[in-house]
Amino acid sequence: MDLSLTEEQQLIQDTAKRFAESELAPVAEELDQTKDKSILLTNCKKLAELGFMGLNIQGEYGGTEAGVVAFSLAMTEIARACASTAVTMSVTNMVAEVIQAMGTEEQKNRYLPLICSGEYRAGSFCLTESGAGSDPASMRTQAVKTENGYAISGTKQWITSAEFAGVFVVWAVTDPEAKKGKGITCFLVDADSAGITVGPAEKKMGQHGSATNEVHFDNVEVPESAILGKLNDGFRLAVAELAGGRIGIGSLALGVGLAAMDYAVAYTQERKQFGRPIADFQGLQWMIADRCTELEAARLLLMNAADRKERGLPFAKEASMAKVFASEKANQACYSALQLLGGYGYMQEYPLERYARDVRITSIYEGTSEVQRLIIAREIMREHG
Secondary structure, eight states: OOOOOOHHHHHHHHHHHHHIIIIIHHHHHHHHHHOOHHHHHHHHHHHHHTTTTSTTSOGGGTOOOOOHHHHHHHHHHHHHHOHHHHHHHHHHHHHHHHHHHHOOHHHHHHHHHHHHHTSSOOEEEEOOBTTBSSOGGGOOOEEEEOSSEEEEEEEEEEEETGGGOSEEEEEEESOTTSOTTTSEEEEEEETTOTTEEEOOOOOOSSOTTSOEEEEEEEEEEEEGGGEESSTTOHHHHHHHHHHHHHHHHHHHHHHHHHHHHHHHHHHHHHOEETTEEGGGOHHHHHHHHHHHHHHHHHHHHHHHHHHHHHTTOOOHHHHHHHHHHHHHHHHHHHHHHHHHHGGGGGSTTSTHHHHHHHHHGGGTTTSOHHHHHHHHHHHHHHHTO
16 A cells, blocks of 8 residues: 655645744744734735645636645644644635535636635635534524525524635525425525624634634525525535545644644653653653554544545545544643643643644534544444445
8 A cells, every 4th residue: 555645745745834834833822812813814815825725626716636635734734833724724625625516617616716816815614503513404594585596594603714704605494394404505605795794703712813703694685596506405515515624624633733742752852850851751752652653543544534535435434533533632642742841831831732722622623523423333334234
């Protein structure tokens, strides 16, 4: 089995690494502390100029055509420097991919060049509601048929990049009488449409630099041409696209975990106690060995899921395996890295406390660890049915 990267994949990874080290790392702490969105938007514009806002999008629409493996590699490198920038990049790529996969030619030509070029500073995925998180089929947002199209009303919660998105991908119930999950439709809604109210940025534990907002739709009128995919087929579309998004979030988690361990390993080689570097103590060596082994396993799971998606093979189970393993092991890596620094790890002068805050959400969003295990078990049962 050849696990080596292609020349293009290696180039994407190297470019992401250089950009992360030169542009993101120097401002990551400032972005976290000040929540200055201008820093994030500058980062995102530069990423778009590098082609990183459409890594798996066809060139005719302004994309890079680098593929899913390259996307995962780039996500990991960006997250090693700044998780807030990485999540914005991940969701924007996901929005672009769902438009490419299910959009009409008119929709693709209208939206994809704006996303890939950075003219639309971000795209937002409006699925979650206060009573419909792990159970999105229970959503209450509705799209009522009108003479000219549909009128969307409802509230979406915890929407990444909502306050500066150019387009929303919105799920709404179009047939309230249908069986649960069968009467939901996906719409493309311009962010400047009348009737949309974006709430203030949520106060979060981590990833302070990324915007997370509530979005309220009050009879927002859209034409029939705004339907993405087929009428009443939106739930299936959501499930399919979330599987791809899990590769992005798993890659993000891996990047944060790797950054934490890199910092901690370097620290143990410099920090001395009892007259010698603490890296000499076997107990700490075993902690480092275990965490780094787990992160390498996470990397291979992510590469497998990304490769399967890129080749058009079923990948839902593999994406969930990669996401749950990468996010949970990255959380452990950040916790262990902080422990290796002792009291210093708890101080904001060092980046470990930020890594620990930033990585925590990765086992929750894009599907909790518990939901991932349900998906994995369901797919295994189906294979053996």
